[in-house]
Amino acid sequence: MNSLALHHASSGLQAVVAWAAVPNAATCREAESRLSGAELGLMRRLHRPQDQHRFVAARLLLADLAARQTGATASAIHLGEVPGGPGRAKPRLSVPGWDASISHDAGMVAAAVSPAPVGVDIQMTSCADRVRRLSEVFTEAELHWLAGHRSREDACLRWTAKEAILKARGTGFWEDPRDARNDSLHARANGVELVSLCPTPGYVLSLALLAPQVPRRPHREPPHP
Template sequence: MESTFRPITPGHVHRWGGAALLVARRRDLRGSPVLSPAERRVADALPGRRRTEWLAGRLVARRLVREVLAGAAHGVEILPRADGSPHLLADGAPVPAVHVSLSHTAHHVAAALAPGPVGVDLCETASAPAVLRVADHILSARERSVVGTDRPEALAGAWALKEAAVKADRSGIYGDAARGIEILGLRPPVLGGGRPAMVWRVGGAVLALVLAPAGNRG
């Protein structure tokens, strides 16, 4: 069966719509990120599996920062806001006009940087049955007709798009927020509200990147 989405190469920095994106396979990651005291406190408070995922996300994000913001890696922290969304700081101060988003699954990790609000999300194709079970909560009848219910990659893509979009808006996947962001097309991805979006295939996962509407990128 033909893939719904075009592939993206893991381990390389990609640029799309003004954003920089890096996705890696978890098995390819080596070492641990050097954490600030504040980051270490966050990591130490997490349970074991969640801590491992959190550290993997910071490892990929730091590599992206080094490659995109030359010379800015020293003193950089990625800490959660009060709502849990990540933000980038340098020497304790927010980095102006640089927004960050992270995502991880059991097999992949992704990070994105952009001048305005950005969301990145990964969904393993094997998670399609779980997406189907909650489809009524996040997809309208029209969206289900666009996505279909018999294509695992398309279902994973729909979830990743919704999750990436609510991350860019700093809201949550369940409830009215996700239903308010309509998937108008999947190949290529088209979202309501003027949100630029792209979806790729990486191994057994789908990766979505969503940018804030043009008027909200300041």
């Protein structure tokens, strides 16, 4: 497990994000024994085996990360769901006072925990061309930035930053991603600490941490890059 900490300048609170490669199919099947009955039910709603493997990997990464940060044992941490928009939910830790977020794309998963609202997103850079076509999710400032930054990593940086902010708010794309407070270029001015990195070649990850008093709303499905 690789990890990184992010501190919120005004509140002094911290978020920790971890990322890992999705294990092989046999390892994921063995790991299913650590899931709760509710989690197994959620996993079985996914029809493709690769989606089930990513689900298992992300859930267990989150449980292990939460155990390290809260002092509880991983087996004592149960993951529920916070209802969101249609067909969407946010992970809920069984440890009171802690927020959580997960993300996965292709062969990588990421998880984040914090006492404050937190969001994480990871994306393959091979999706960059599709990201650049999603002009309806970026502010004018972000579009201008993208026009001057042409690498695949640049495009996925702006996309994952946007997703992480909206996940941290608990709204997803139910909230207008073009609203000024969701501009990833001016995150700190809106009470959001934001960090982006390339955790492994071919991927970009962003982590967003909000001040605790920021309101949260229902979540909806994002446009897919």
